[in-house]
Amino acid sequence: MDQQEIQKKIDELITQSETVIEEVFARRLKELLYMVSDIYRKYTVKGKDPSYTDLNKYNRLQKELELIKKTLNADYRAVVKTLESAQETIYIQNYLMAAYLLEMTAEEDMGFSLPSMETIQEAILSPIEFLTLPKVMENHRNELIRRIHIEITQGFIAGEGYANIAQRLQKALGFSQKKARLVARTEGGRTRSISSEAVAEQASKHTKLGKVWMSSLDLRVRMSHRALDGKKADAEGYFHYKGLKAKAPLLWGNAPMDIQCRCDVLYTVNGMLPQYRRGRNYMDEDYQKKLKERVNKYMDEGKTFLQAFKKADKEIKPPSKVFDYVTYDDWKDKFATAK
Structure with a gap:
């Protein structure tokens, strides 16, 4: 084993968390497109696409947008849970592999012990309140909800058909997916560095x-x-x-x-x-x-x-x-x- 092998294995763990994020966004896009198509199915009259005025009656559009908000809240809670779990796994796996490599190389027992879950969670928590993982993802979620509302509303105001609105949503979801993956890779790498530093601090005593x-x-x-x-x-x-x-x-x-x-x-x-x-x-x-x-x-x-x-x-x-x-x-x- 060497440090490049450890890096490769941790990169694989980070990629796994990115894959979960892709699956969440792909599922949400599919459901959003179905929702929009259902709007056209229910409110198209005599071949004429529903207008913004039609959808505004009885708060029809607002009800659909509120439903989107609820589902996205659930999606982001799932993403945060996935990333937090990934951070814990990355920390402990990197810690153990790095500790093993240094002990075996130095041929000396360096007194490593298995970090507690409390120690891990405290170590990976961002010291800046507004940069904690839940806060960062909350900002991303609010931005995505706002953008989806804008794209759907503007699409219907402009009298666009299903294909155009679907394209708007695909672009909005794709942009947010990339940002979420960026968070996953950045947080995964930060956790690896923090874990390695904990190993180095203990090893440097010996x-x-x-x-x-x-x-x-x-x-x-x-x-x-x-x-x-x-x-x-x-x-x-x-x-x-x-x-x-x-x-x-x-x-x-x-x-x-x-x-x-x-x-x-x-x-x-x-x-x-x-x-x-x-x-x-x-x-x-x-x-x-x-x-x-x-x-x-x-x-x-x-x-x-x-x-x-x-x-x-x-x-x-x-x-x-x-x-x-x-x-x-x-x-x-x-x-x-x-x-």
Whole structure:
């Protein structure tokens, strides 16, 4: 296991929460379109589409809009519940895998214990009242309700047919779905960083830890994060950029630096990059020296830290070593027996 494998597994958990959000919005769009088609079915007279005046009689349209509001309230409660559950899963899974990797690499019991649910919930709660997950999603919900009301009302006032109003709703729901997915990815990444920092705080009591900023591989990385790529944290564990500081990605407290960030932190143990696999000595000093030299060489050629590390890791192989190998599942079992 290495830190890239942990990152990949956590990314899969984040993607799962995004998939649930897509399903919620797809179902809501389907039901909204059915509702609009039902309006046309009930109030079309002699082939003439219902007018806004017709629908305003007896508060017909208002009743339909109130029903939409109720269903969207339920949808967003489901989305918030999904994201909160995902955050808890991401925190504990990342915590256990990172703790396992550092303990096995350092070959030392670092005194890790299973975090309580109260500890997890307190850790992932945003310190800014208006940026808590329920508050953020409440604002998104209110914005979507307002936009749906506007699109439907304006469509009927303009005398548009079903196809045009359906197109309006599809666009409104698609925009809100993207925003909800953005929240899911941002909150998932923030939770991973908070969990990793909790692991690092405990591990640093037993070994010397360092941190290196690791940007994503593609060209979508913002310039500020590309500038941070490969940079080491200071003695207090902070990364710095133009007067801002953070201990990990998505912890800047600054929207342009945090939103949809896909960066991660690479931890070092006594100056060496931790990896742990059966039959290989990844902490061999000669191997680590050659690996660092090769990483630096590829970074000098313009590659990101992650690109350089992946390429060097394929080329530089650690020596064999005979030792008692502890699997992640076996190591994790000690927390189950400790309950």
